[in-house]
Amino acid sequence: MINKQLLPIEHIREIAEETFEVVLHSEISAELKPGQFVHIALHGHMLRRPVSVADVDANAKTFTIIFKIFGEGTRALSQYQQGDNLDVLLPCGSYYPVESLSLDHALLVGGGIGVPPLYYLGKTLQEKGVHVTSVLGFQSKSQVFYEKQFQQLGDTYIATNDGSYGTQGFVTDIIQQLDEPIDYYFTCGPTPMLKAVTNQLQDENGYISLEERMGCGVGTCYACVVPLRQNPKESKKICKDGPVFSANEVMLQ
Amino acid sequence: MNTTVNIPGLSLKNPVMPASGCFGFGKEYSQFYDLSKLGAIIVKAATGETRYGNTTPRVAETSSGMLNAIGLQNPGVERIVAEELPFLRTYETSVIANVAGSTVEEYVKVANGLNHSVDISALELNISCPNVKEGGVQFGTDPELAKEVTYKVKEVSRYPVYVKLSPNVSDITTMAKAVVDGGADGLSMINTLTGMQMNLKQRKPIIANQTGGLSGPAIKPIAIRMIYQVRQMMDVPIIGMGGIVTSEDVLEFLLAGANAVAVGTANFQNPFACPEIIEQLPKTLHQYGFSSVEDAIGKGHVT
Ligand SMILES: Cc1cc2nc3c(=O)[nH]c(=O)nc-3n(C[C@H](O)[C@H](O)[C@H](O)COP(=O)(O)OP(=O)(O)OC[C@H]3O[C@@H](n4cnc5c(N)ncnc54)[C@H](O)[C@@H]3O)c2cc1C
Ligand SMILES: Cc1cc2nc3c(=O)[nH]c(=O)nc-3n(C[C@H](O)[C@H](O)[C@H](O)COP(=O)(O)O)c2cc1C
Ligand code: FES
Numbered sequence: 001m002i003n004k005q006l007l008p009i010e011h012i013r014e015i016a017e018e019t020f021e022v023v024l025h026s027e028i029s030a031e032l033k034p035g036q037f038v039h040i041a042l043h044g045h046m047l048r049r050p051v052s053v054a055d056v057d058a059n060a061k062t063f064t065i066i067f068k069i070f071g072e073g074t075r076a077l078s079q080y081q082q083g084d085n086l087d088v089l090l091p092c093g094s095y096y097p098v099e100s101l102s103l104d105h106a107l108l109v110g111g112g113i114g115v116p117p118l119y120y121l122g123k124t125l126q127e128k129g130v131h132v133t134s135v136l137g138f139q140s141k142s143q144v145f146y147e148k149q150f151q152q153l154g155d156t157y158i159a160t161n162d163g164s165y166g167t168q169g170f171v172t173d174i175i176q177q178l179d180e181p182i183d184y185y186f187t188c189g190p191t192p193m194l195k196a197v198t199n200q201l202q203d204e205n206g207y208i209s210l211e212e213r214m215g216c217g218v219g220t221c222y223a224c225v226v227p228l229r230q231n232p233k234e235s236k237k238i239c240k241d242g243p244v245f246s247a248n249e250v251m252l253q
Numbered sequence: 254m255n256t257t258v259n260i261p262g263l264s265l266k267n268p269v270m271p272a273s274g275c276f277g278f279g280k281e282y283s284q285f286y287d288l289s290k291l292g293a294i295i296v297k298a299a300t301g302e303t304r305y306g307n308t309t310p311r312v313a314e315t316s317s318g319m320l321n322a323i324g325l326q327n328p329g330v331e332r333i334v335a336e337e338l339p340f341l342r343t344y345e346t347s348v349i350a351n352v353a354g355s356t357v358e359e360y361v362k363v364a365n366g367l368n369h370s371v372d373i374s375a376l377e378l379n380i381s382c383p384n385v386k387e388g389g390v391q392f393g394t395d396p397e398l399a400k401e402v403t404y405k406v407k408e409v410s411r412y413p414v415y416v417k418l419s420p421n422v423s424d425i426t427t428m429a430k431a432v433v434d435g436g437a438d439g440l441s442m443i444n445t446l447t448g449m450q451m452n453l454k455q456r457k458p459i460i461a462n463q464t465g466g467l468s469g470p471a472i473k474p475i476a477i478r479m480i481y482q483v484r485q486m487m488d489v490p491i492i493g494m495g496g497i498v499t500s501e502d503v504l505e506f507l508l509a510g511a512n513a514v515a516v517g518t519a520n521f522q523n524p525f526a527c528p529e530i531i532e533q534l535p536k537t538l539h540q541y542g543f544s545s546v547e548d549a550i551g552k553g554h555v556t
Binding site for chain 1: 274
């Protein structure tokens, strides 16, 4: 069940170039699962903005989102202050089925604004005793965030497009050099990256998380559909059936 | 405060209903509130067969509105009647089915299919669809085509038919007159206005279909003007829509001549838009000196 809540901002800070971390207080924070998103209303904007849950602190009843300034809406969001309230729909969408999977070693692959949901996922996996390896891609050094946090979960490799930090190139260049076997991979990021990663890891079991422009965000308007691989005449809604899908379930466009 | 409205096939406890395409078939919004609060519900369009719709992106945000090019994605009339509409039975509200098609025959097929449903009270005929047999010209922009499709659907349907007018015409009264001549029991207006928005980074339209339908507060003055013009000319029942967000907006539509109203895009911004408007409406009517909804209908006309 999705709720509409007015949530106070506990803190907001810039953690990398034009990248912000916001902690919100909600009584139902503990219900949020890794992979789910929240749908945020902004003054003067007709449509809400979907942003992934990046972390949850069940005791403090808070959760974290991390976003990058992309256009007008995220720029407006970056100007909110501690103590301001945000109008949020939550929890939205599907989640990584951590509870029902049995696995020893997980590979997390994130690109840019696809990195945040993987942090909460990685933490949840670690609590389950799963060995976690993370491969994160960013455009350049100034955009890298949460490296230390990921390192606490396990081996963490960073790639930057311009080579200003970590390995120069793409996440796939790093994945190629990993030699430990994995049970599942989990990936979130821009569609070209998802395509490359699912191709490269086609013999492995995996889950992907997709993005699309949304209208309602709750499953009524058919704005956010993605065709099924088996039958492209049928589709799923990213806001309701997704954003998390099994890697071979949907067609990446 | 008496908020009831009676129009063909519909005795509404209040004049507010969600607009077609902005509420699915009700399930998702039923998690937010009791749908029995609604005057009625207009469900997503039904076509003859399952439709996949357009490629994505299908929506874009604009100043005070949005563009959409969903492409009438829906499971087809048979599955809608069998699998979607029965869910709404449990609620004390009327259901209006939205009928779409690419040929007159398809509209008739959908109307026939909906005759098998016991869960609806009226049809809304979406004539803002391209006619594939007439080179893609919208039924809703050609008075003869609009009249013909209305007549053919009226011939087979056991339900009252509200024809939903497209605003993409230079004279709305010609279209209104044509569909009333075709036998329409009422009008619903307005559908979206064709628009386009550019993606600056990619140097191309944001919406994959290139054009999309503009909705939201940006189109409200156009809706008000068109309803006013039609009401000046005839006494037909009108369900008004286009940019409604508040109960003051509803009053504006009533004054222009709408008998009832539908709320579309506002549901996306605020899932509680409809029940909040319904709760506010009596206060707003009272504040502006009206004792009932009926009392306000058409009262904005200068003679
Ligand atoms: C499930 C999901 C989770 C996401 N999680 C994050 C996250 O954790 N951190 C983060 O920084 N970003 C995330 N995004 C992307 C984020 O929603 C967009 O960057 C944001 O909506 C852009 O809004 P804007 O007003 O700044 O951009 P504008 O281009 O001005 O926005 C115009 C419209 O397009 C939509 N839009 C533009 N880009 C996207 C996009 N990539 N995805 C969906 N809608 C878009 C906007 O919502 C708005 O309706 C997520 C997207 C989805 C679908
Ligand atoms: C995403 C979306 C989907 C729509 N789908 C339909 C539809 O299937 N049939 C229809 O007659 N109108 C459809 N409409 C038009 C609305 O019912 C309504 O006429 C229009 O949006 C104006 O009202 P608003 O400004 O309150 O949204 C759709 C509108 C939107 C935004
Ligand atoms: S955004 Fe409306 S169905 Fe997904």
